[in-house]
Amino acid sequence: MLSISLKAFRRRIPLAVICIALVLALAPVVWFLLTSLKDRSETFQIPPAWFFTPTLDHYKNVMGLGGKLTSLYQAGRIDNFFDAGINSIVIAVGSTLLSTFLGTIAAFGFARFRIKWENALLAAYLLIRMVPAVSLVLPLYRLFGFLGLNDTYAGMIIAESTFQVPFVVWMMTGFIRQVPASLEESGMIDGLGRFGAMMRITLPLISSGLFATVIFNFVQAWNDFLYPLVLTSQRTQTLPVTIIGFIADGNIFWGEMAAAGILVVLPVLLFSMLAQRYVLAGATAGAVKG
Amino acid sequence: MHDGDIERKPPWRRRAFPYVLIFPGLVYIAATTLVPLVYSFWTSLTFNRATSVQAPHFNGIQNYIDVLSDSSFWNALRVTAIYTGATVAAEMILGTALALLVVRLTRGRKLVRLLLIIPFSVPPVVIGLMYLLIMDRSYGILNYLLGLVGVSPISWLSSPDVAIWAIIGVDLWQWTPFVIISAVAALESMPGDVIDAASIDGASSMQMVRWVVLPLIKPVLLVVALTRALTSLKVFDVIFVLTNGGPGRATETLSYMVYVDAFQRFDFGRGAAVSWLLILIAMVVAIPMVRSVLRSDVA
Numbered sequence: 169m170l171s172i173s174l175k176a177f178r179r180r181i182p183l184a185v186i187c188i189a190l191v192l193a194l195a196p197v198v199w200f201l202l203t204s205l206k207d208r209s210e211t212f213q214i215p216p217a218w219f220f221t222p223t224l225d226h227y228k229n230v231m232g233l234g235g236k237l238t239s240l241y242q243a244g245r246i247d248n249f250f251d252a253g254i255n256s257i258v259i260a261v262g263s264t265l266l267s268t269f270l271g272t273i274a275a276f277g278f279a280r281f282r283i284k285w286e287n288a289l290l291a292a293y294l295l296i297r298m299v300p301a302v303s304l305v306l307p308l309y310r311l312f313g314f315l316g317l318n319d320t321y322a323g324m325i326i327a328e329s330t331f332q333v334p335f336v337v338w339m340m341t342g343f344i345r346q347v348p349a350s351l352e353e354s355g356m357i358d359g360l361g362r363f364g365a366m367m368r369i370t371l372p373l374i375s376s377g378l379f380a381t382v383i384f385n386f387v388q389a390w391n392d393f394l395y396p397l398v399l400t401s402q403r404t405q406t407l408p409v410t411i412i413g414f415i416a417d418g419n420i421f422w423g424e425m426a427a428a429g430i431l432v433v434l435p436v437l438l439f440s441m442l443a444q445r446y447v448l449a450g451a452t453a454g455a456v457k458g
Numbered sequence: 459m460h461d462g463d464i465e466r467k468p469p470w471r472r473r474a475f476p477y478v479l480i481f482p483g484l485v486y487i488a489a490t491t492l493v494p495l496v497y498s499f500w501t502s503l504t505f506n507r508a509t510s511v512q513a514p515h516f517n518g519i520q521n522y523i524d525v526l527s528d529s530s531f532w533n534a535l536r537v538t539a540i541y542t543g544a545t546v547a548a549e550m551i552l553g554t555a556l557a558l559l560v561v562r563l564t565r566g567r568k569l570v571r572l573l574l575i576i577p578f579s580v581p582p583v584v585i586g587l588m589y590l591l592i593m594d595r596s597y598g599i600l601n602y603l604l605g606l607v608g609v610s611p612i613s614w615l616s617s618p619d620v621a622i623w624a625i626i627g628v629d630l631w632q633w634t635p636f637v638i639i640s641a642v643a644a645l646e647s648m649p650g651d652v653i654d655a656a657s658i659d660g661a662s663s664m665q666m667v668r669w670v671v672l673p674l675i676k677p678v679l680l681v682v683a684l685t686r687a688l689t690s691l692k693v694f695d696v697i698f699v700l701t702n703g704g705p706g707r708a709t710e711t712l713s714y715m716v717y718v719d720a721f722q723r724f725d726f727g728r729g730a731a732v733s734w735l736l737i738l739i740a741m742v743v744a745i746p747m748v749r750s751v752l753r754s755d756v757a
Binding site: 182183185186189190192193194196197199200203211212215216270271273274276277278280281282283287289290291293294295296298299300301302303304306307308309310311326327329330333334337362387390391393394397398408409411412415420422425426429432433436437440441 | 476575698730740
């Protein structure tokens with residue numbers, strides 16, 4: 169009798185542990201979400217208010233639609249959330265497009281042809297991605313200063329793409345290599361040029377890999393904090409930098425901060441879930457197979 | 459058996475084509491990465507302080523000498539070493555152990571993977587804000603929950619001894635799921651016949667794990683560990699939001715120190731020197747990883 173119940177118990181342990189791990193993984197985010205919906209007076213109730221009437225006031229305030237924070241916006245203390253959102257979108261989309269274009273055509277070169285020093289170049293690309301971002305932002309800041317690129321869309325797009333291009337090359341080279349070259353060659357027999365064969369035949373076949381690469385680059389640019397912190401100012405400030413503004417002068421607007429945070433997180437979570445099959449490859453710079 | 463239209467093109471054009479493909483990307487990377495790095499190295503060899511009346515001038519390795527003889531550098535190195543060492547070790551052990559449990563699930567693995575993406579997909583800034591709320595000494599829910607089991611409130615972020623462990627804890631929350639997912643993928647791609655052979659030979663579960671499974675997934679785990687180490691070296695956002703390198707310099711990593719030197723003290727010469735020392739350290743970790751990746755690709 170005893171041995172049976174022990175066995176049943178032991179079989180359940182892995183599941184229980186996993187459930188605990190999942191709860192721990194999600195709890196902070198859920199708590200953050202709850203905080204964004206709580207009235208200001210309830211935020212710091214001890215014991216915490218588990219049941220409460222949710223309010224959308226903080227979201228309204230953050231987006232400048234409500235009364236309370238408008239004065240802070242006008243005083244220039246907190247930059248406009250919408251503007252920052254547009255900046256984030258422009259920079260993320262711009263850098264992703266640029267890097268995907270440059271990286272993909274380079275990837276075709278590496279994947280389909282024998283290029284001298286191929287391994288050395290690919291290794292160099294990987295190494296560049298491993299340079300700490302701080303080390304690169306310092307000279308970028310000074311050089312952009314000389315070139316007048318600070319606080320411009322062009323400057324930020326260039327800055328974000330520096331890490332993206334090597335990543336695209338690595339990811340896309342792997343994907344292209346999975347498609348046999350013979351398919352392109354048949355296309356060329358039918359009259360397509362080399363380049364046309366690549367675009368019309370191979371590229372559609374790796375569209376899901378391309379999609380995942382695009383998503384990763386977008387998310388990376390969207391989440392980036394250090395580069396916008398240093399390289400932008402009033403005009404092109406992005407969302408991650410703007411939401412720091414809610415910690416103003418030691419008086420933290422917790423509800424608004426949580427609401428802003430949730431708003432910034434939502435697109436990222438959505439995109440990450442879409443590309444989740446490739447999450448591994450993406451996060452290890454395309455280095456891990458399978 | 460060759461395509462007629464390629465034969466018609468002059469041979470040099472055909473041979474140049476692949477280089478045309480890689481050229482734009484190459485030039486772009488050289489311009490946006492190598493040029494700034496070289497410039498940064500040059501800056502590290504100059505005296506360049508925006509707050510000083512002296513104009514920038516070349517001073518050789520003086521910056522490096524100053525940095526290496528400054529105790530704050532060694533403190534930052536110590537903090538970085540503790541941070542990277544603790545996070546990578548804990549995450550690899552915890553992540554692999556949990557992965558071994560996850561692979562036993564017959565259903566729901568996809569759901570688990572979907573949920574585990576969340577911690578490392580949230581923008582690090584937001585993670586910082588989340589934990590700023592949770593770890594607040596008086597109002598944070600962490601101290602509240604600990605109070606329920608009789609632990610008195612801890613100053614997670616303002617106590618010099620605790621702060622570094624607080625940010626290590628945040629890192630664990632953020633990245634252990636990544637290790638779990640990686641290890642599960644590695645475990646799922648293990649060849650089944652080796653396992654069968656081992657169990658036919660009478661190996662118990664624990665023995666199988668130790669002598670069969672772990673050696674098989676070691677290559678992948680190595681890459682994951684090195685990736686984590688590299689990312690750890692670069693941590694900035696969370697520290698900026700949670701502690702600003704403090705209290706004092708208790709959580710000032712090398713990365714953060716570069717930021718402070720360059721963008722708060724505007725000592726570009728010194729900041730560049732520290733940043734190059736950081737690059738050197740990163741390369742020590744990166745080069746073995748790149749080599750192992752290339753080897754596995756070629757094989």
